[in-house]
Amino acid sequence: MKALIIESKRDTPKIHFDKENNKYEISGCSLPEDSNAFYTPVIDWLSDFSESPASSFNFEFKLDYFNTSSSKVFLDILTILEKIKQSGSQVEIKWYFDEDDEDMEMAGEEYDNLIEIPFELIPVEVEDEDF
């Protein structure tokens, strides 16, 4: 399966999905005007991946900012991952957040409540964020 790598822009995150290296990561700022347009290839890739997923993997969110129009898409992504887990893979979500950003921590807790996947909230020290 071909890796999906999208470089970050000022208002869209970096996407790094690579089955060969078992790495699945969304990082940066997710503030697109039209989140459906940006995330369509991301959702498509994950849907293909869910047909023959890795047997064990971590899915990582490393976000500085995201808008409400991205928040629904994140739930769609997590729902796909939940199905993958139900079909037998071992899946864990790693939700990294700036240790000074309690709102980002709470956002992770909210998703944890909505989804039946082991969810680890990981505080990190961030010097400065950019967009």
Place this chain on the structure above:
Amino acid sequence: MDLKGENILKEIIHIYDDLKKNRVLLMHHGDFSQDIIMSMMSLTKERLMFLEDKKIVRKRLLNVLIECLQNITRHAGKDDLEDVFNSILLIGYNDENYFVVTGNVIKSSEVEILEGKIKLVNSLDEEGLNGLYRDIISKGSFSNKGGAGLGLIDMAKRSGEKLKYKFNEIDKKFTFFTLETNIKRIKI
């Protein structure tokens, strides 16, 4: 204020004085394309660096900013270009708070629904806002435009205070909508 001809030379100094006196951090009058919104975000972030608040304050303010500006773009009556180019953003501050204020033209027919959403948001406490947010994102009552009031809920959560708003009817078809969100300052 008349800004035509020679008057503009006399008036600009007053505009400048007013903005300075009222501690305006940033003001923009015009349209809010995604490019302009992102530039506003960068500019605001840079200026906030001088004001020595905790990082969470800056994050909250920038999150409120993106939501209210993308709301304007979403609901702009694109059939009336002059109005699209006449939105306004003002970010001001005092010792306790930041104020993010936007003003834009919306269709008068949308006033009732919008006011309903704001009233609902203002009637809820933090737990209520979280519950409503959860309901909306998980039940998918959510348009491509991202509406459903999710932006307003997020703004109210970040603020911790009620949203302030005003509708000024321009004519039967159009109304000027002003929205203010306060963000409490926390000094380093």
